[in-house]
Amino acid sequence: MSEPDPSIVARLRAAGCVFAEEEAVLLAEAASSAAELEALVARRVAGEPLEPLLGWVEFCGLRLRIEPGVFVPRQRTSLLAERAAMLAHRGSTVVDLCCGAGAIGAVVAARVPGAEVYAADVDPAAVRCARLNLPADRVFEGDLFGALPSSLRGTVDVLAVNAPYIPSSAISGMPPEARDHEPSVALDGGADGLDVHRRIAAEASGWLAPAGVLLIEAAEAQADTSAALFAASGLDTRTETDPELRTSVVIALKAR
Secondary structure, eight states, X not given: OXXXXXXXXXXXXXXXXXXXXXHHHHHHHHOSSHXXXXXXXXXXXXXXXXXXXXXXXXXXXXXXXXXXXXXXXXXXXXXXXXXXXXXXXXXXXXXXXXXXXXXHHHHHHHHSTTOEEEEEXXXXXXXXXXXXXXXXXXXXXXXXXXXXXXXXXXXEEEEEEOOOOBOGGGGGGSOHHHHTTSOGGXXXXXXXXXXXXXXXHHHHHHHEEEXXXXXXXXXXXXXXXXXXXXXXXXXXXXXXXXTTTTEEEEEEEOOO
């Protein structure tokens, strides 16, 4: 890693960037000219997320394309992605629902050769981005299961979901780079954060294959409530929590 420009580091640090030195180097590497570097630094100082400025995000060892206005995959979601990859195998039908940039699907595709990975999102910008990270003809635009081909009904072996789960009242307290630069549809989960979880729980069983499994991310404080939603729909549920990542995954199994 080259030495960062001290003046850029100072500007980034003053703007509250915790890893100012690393960001200064990455922005310099992304710029093709001094003028472009100045523009990127100015945008970062103004609060834009780093990853869309770079054009990529590192996630579970992969460098994935990311574009402005698209939800940036969080490192805590690595728990969900890694568990989904562990449960898939060659020939599995895997769906990355609420896919954003397609990060979870991309991890499964990279780690499980021969898995048939599909993805869907309601946000057109996210779909365009996911088509850069996954086979474009397997990424669909639409509202939850309504986006998927009907031929997948009853065949999904692994359904991985990172649905929005931030309570509406908490959105205003999020960092500006998320609150102001990521789509609200990727963040706002309704009054208690679980509105989309309820909708998914109501339909998931019909899309899962016998012995198919659903994995969905939740905040630690929400996980038991989310698990109860999927249990009420007839799935056998358990919860895995990673205190270091400060996240939980609800794992729901359909009977054979």
